[in-house]
Amino acid sequence: MIDHDKSIRVHVVDDDPADFLIIDELLGQSTRFRYEINHISDISEARQELIDPQCDVFLLDFFLGAKTARDLLVEARKLHCPAPIVVLTGVESGALDDEVIQLGAADFLPKSDITPSLLERTIRHAIQHKRAELELEKMVKRDPLTGLGNRLLFEEILESSLARCKRAGTKLAVLFMDLDRFKEINDSLGHPTGDLLLLLIADRLRAVIREADFIARIGGDEFTILIDDLHDAQDALSVARKIIHAVSQPSAIGGHELNVSASIGMALFPENGDAPIKLMQKADIALYEAKRKGLNKVQCFTSNLQTQLEKHLNIEKGLRYALEHNHFELMLQPQWNLSDRRIFGFEALIRWRFGSDLVSPSDFISVAEKTGLIVPIGEWLLLSACRYLKKWQELGVTQYRIAINVSPLQLKSGYFIETMQSALNSTGINPELLEVEITEDSLLDGHEENTKVQQDLMRIRELGVKIAIDDFGTGYSSLRYLRQFPADVVKIDKSFVSGNGGEALSEPEICRAVVTMADSLGMEVLAEGIETIPQLTRLRAMGCRLGQGYLVSEPLAFDEATQWALAGEAVSR
Template sequence: MSTNNEFNVVVIEDDNADFIILESLLSASQRFRFQLTHIKNFQEAQQYLTEDSHDIFLLDYFLGADTAIDFLKEASLLHIPQPIVVLTGADSGRIDDEVIDLGAADFIPKNELSTSLLERTIHHAVEHKRAELNLERMAKRDPLTGLGNRLLFEEMLEASLARAERKKGKLAVLFLDLDRFKEINDSLGHPTGDLLLTLIADRIRKVIRNSDFAARIGGDEFTILVDEIHNYEDAVLVANKLLDAISPPTAIRGHELNISASIGIALYPENGKTPIKLMQKADIALYEAKRHGINRLQCFTARLQTELEKNIKLEKGLRRALEHNECELNLQPKWNLSSRKIIGFEALLRWFEDEGGVKRFVSPAEFIPVAEKTGLIIPLGAWVIRQTCKLLKSWEEQGISDYPIAINVSPVQLKPGNFGAFLKTILDKERISAHMLEIELTEETLVDIHSEDDNALEELEQIRSTGAKISIDDFGTGYSSLKYLKHFPADYLKIDKSFVSVDGSDSLAEPAICRAIVTMAESLGMQVIAEGIETEEQLQALKEIHCTMGQGYLIAKPMPAEQALQFALDHNCLNPEYTDQFSSPGGE
């Protein structure tokens, strides 16, 4: 852009005589200097829409077979930052109104042209546009770091993609996420976390070029547009520079922090030609990078494309499953370790996809991550709750009220802020006692609730107010802190099965960890359930450290609800000593 007294003007005019008149009038200006670029046709003018070396367009309304309308529409789609002033030879109020509605800054009848009118019109149009852009960009800036936000990033990316398409060029979208930022935020507090984010933003600015653009799109997630690259290696070079710039130890509020980041990369045109596709694929690449550790980068690959297509297929299948009732509820018994009597169940969602009349079992490990990422976990979770409550009501009507059922709840279900109310509505509708229901949350979910999400914390409080029990699942595998359990104690802790059983061994996999969890739970007034018990040796070892409840294939695998109830009734009528009559090997 030029200074306040000098303007670079693109004149789009197919009549040489009219251009000479404009040139003469503008050269006579005493207030400003005008540098003119003369364009004679619409096709050549389109090339200048994606250039940023000029301040304003003076556009003749009629350009051969084309009109200013076509140019204005394309300029609007590309969100160009330069104002457009239309020169109209026709005396038509309708044309004037039309070009203003399409985004023209002003219009000037050719028969009224003068140096003073052109000076005033150009100066006001440029200054007004600059002020408008400044206000717009302030509204589209992250208030903490000063970087752009998601909306501004998508606009900048869209404009860069238009330039790249015209020039047959390349660009890259980088998704950057700080490793273990949550731990820093939780242990040192949000003010320290905010200072760290500001520092990281400054380091990103110092690495990228003026032609690139960075944004903070939420939490500790940043996006970087790397414009005008030649190949894949250029994007990797920038990504490595970013990782190096972020990694030096950082002193904040008396704490020396060791920071690292992970980066996912998507390339145009190889990985997509629209902002949404490139950002989606950079995000998938980032997830893959973080899956393999810290301080890593990953480009979107053919393998990730295959996984993406698989996930899209799974998403479509899940939507169909919800519509056509293809899901089932299985129950896995929980039992008292001493008496071996069944004391309750865990509800497990099972999906049997209908593929042309053939039922195919889809593992929860396959579809649950897709359901969480797409939000389908919310209707799926609601289905599980409804089915579980109906089942409990049915048992109650048969005079059976000895077997509470635990259901797994994703943090995604808590975020909208209506889970507690929904749960209470279902409990009231089925008229069952809330103590027959147990809500299982993973250990990491509990940390997330306390550290980030006030809505989720309120949801948890509302769950407890209904009378439903709460258990912390997979305990020992996440990032737990005792303060979370102390301030908001759960009713149960579930020892993750990785600490109980390991392939090829009959003994308890991690006896010291199991003992520590039991001791901690006792001190906090909680009960402990051990998952994945497969052998007598494991059961005896757990009893010795005073663990009282368990699940696992030693007694029973998950089974359909009707079968599970009959199993419990029959099993509890037997001698409490273990019998292999009901032992069921196999996978969950």
């Protein structure tokens, strides 16, 4: 409802003073509302007013010299202007009416039809509808747990704040923050405790920042903070340190005293960019650097990080080109029985052919994950592995399986299983010869997302495809998770086998625990990264029967792997 005791502030944007006087006179006849009317005759002044409107409604003439209302309507939508715009024109046109409404105008009035009651009713409805629209947007753009804004609202507010800063010549900072080791709290104490902690952190953030600043929760334990109207970078650093201090205070929740820390990455306008996407991207990169340095760290975006960003962008560009021109290759590393070193299968390992070099996945997979390119790359890997198995089948080789690594993003894409089924159908291979390797983190993500990954794995098993859990133990999760997921093989991560670079096992107790646990659940255990005879001997003594690693072979090209498959054992090279 509109408060009758308050004046309605109207900005009339019209380059004809006579038309402004007519509007002023019409509104002056109102007996229900009081109006404060301001005349704006210049389109550039009107454009500036859209950034931070000091009015309740705009009455905008369609023709403004060489310009039209289209320009301002587009600008208003871009800036998420909170004041409604009613377009007035001396030309009656149904097509024009439809156009300005589609561009975001609240209404369209031919000047010849305007009466005091019609104008007043139009203004009132425009204001009420805009308020309802903003309230609905507020509900959609809020985090349901904390009541903070979400990513969409943060980006909109950042865009408006940047426009104000550019006009006023001031600075702002974008902070990306996440909680260190929050996942451990969720896993050990449960999601209700984790949710209570997030509520407490949100309250602490509200208490630290100014009213003019803005906080959003953009996912899990990730928050973004907009620090507006800064004098210099030190002001932003001061706020970031206050946030770190506030978050790190002991938190008593559900009978537990939790000690939490946070990491913050920061990007500044205008030093680090002048667009929301650039500032958010750079703050995110700075956050990764802060986390790399330890706990309770604040990291500003620097020239060194700019170099990393440029490298990231070049890799992304190169990956897109490689996908378009089929510049990936699939290598196969043999998997073998520890007792006699006879092979039983292979793991498919992707390489990027860059000129005359083969680029290792460690140099590009993280970029592929961040950009979502891992989904089409993973699809290429799946189809290539199926084609390899098809070629072996034509040669009469049908006893060796190929394991492929699958990213959590592929499972979340929604069509991975359909792609797999299509590949199996088109090649006609035995599904039992294909094995899907997912990381331990994928299991935990699935558990947190209402067992979606668990359901997907069941569907994969129903196709006849085997499932292996890769990198097991690196996430330090409870072994009870394994009971909840269908798996055939558990792979001991190579960091526990040969991670210390010595002759002996790196972590024999962890290896033994995994073997014992998997045996009790009826799963096979495969040790990765076996490089020495002592490592192999110790693993065999523990009851581990399968392995892979440089002791027998590095990854092989398809033709060479085919020779191994035909021979059933290592082939001298």
